[in-house]
Amino acid sequence: MKKTRQENKPDREGYYGEFGGAYIPEVLHANVQELGRVYRKILAEPSFRRELRGLLVDYAGRPTPLYAAGRLSARHGCRVYLKREDLTHTGAHKINNALGQALLARRMGKRRIIAETGAGQHGVAAATACALLDMPCAVYMGAVDMQRQQLNVQKMRMLGAEVRPVRGGNMTLKDATNEAIRDWCCHPSDTHYIIGSTVGPHPYPDLVARLQSVIGKEIRGQLPSREGRDYPDLLVACVGGGSNAAGTILPYLADRRVSILLAEAAGEGLESGKSAATIHLGSVGVIHGSRTLLMQTDDGQVTEPYSISAGLDYPGVGPLHAHLARVGRAEVVAITDREALDAALELTRLEGIIPALESAHAIAALSRRRFRADEVVVVCLSGRGDKDMEAYIEHANIH
């Protein structure tokens, strides 16, 4: 088994322990290698950092507040802070990554952007960044997902992106990703592929984690004035592909004083056959260019995942997260649809914040723990709930 010396970084081939790497078709080697060669250098350039920082502050609304949630704290018997990614432009953390990768693409001389999207959240973030930076953008989306997420399709079109329906396979995210990779194969020199989470071939998981680590860095800057120290006892985040979680925990990974609790989607239950709890139920395999845990049948067919939350409905998981679970650095709990819906309503009634269904999984994870009164807990509230109102009206027993 390979060893990762620094926990928050993959090794030279992009492995976190046994997970990661770059399993890609021959025609993409040059692209992925070029990205791997330049990304850290460009991200470290002062002029790049200035440019990205400027957009994150003036355009995306950073830093996001670290809110001391008084009534939620009383409910759980500890000191709960919410990192308010729901207050960013476009309403979720995905904009941090989309802006960063679009700027990176421009510095690499790539004029055209492609992206894949499932529920449409990443597609909207990519289309937003491309409108701002005046870059043509094509978003691949399964035809079934387009039907389910018409509002996001219309938003992407209004933003000037071309939404390309994918009719192969189950017509969902997996198939859209395959089409995006095919596009990239055909346009290797002028196109950058913006992957939306800490998944895909190396260096994407590390690139996305670094771009999202602004979340954790801000927490470290915001905690001292409240708590007199810059670290919490516990960090909590939901995991679809893993980007909001990675961004929250990255600056604290080497700090053993900080525990990590990750929430994945159990859907209708771990034993129900309708679930997206990849870390609980998955086995080792290769998906979207990375060796990681994935939900698959005994003969290696990827199984269609299910969660009420479209953003957690992914059959794989980032290699960093698979590794952190494997070595015990992170505890992973599986939260059902019902628990997430109840947590969403509870947060709304206690704090006046309607969370995204994804983020509600992280809130629900709090109920799995008993806390000491002085424990400091930071939950990443990854997004706002506007997009999920239909589900809340249908299921959340609102009265």
Ligand SMILES: *Cc1c(COP(=O)(O)O)cnc(C)c1O
């Ligand atoms: C997409 C999304 C997620 C899941 O993606 P990660 O890469 O795991 O963060 C979580 N929350 C919201 C609001 C999302 O839009």
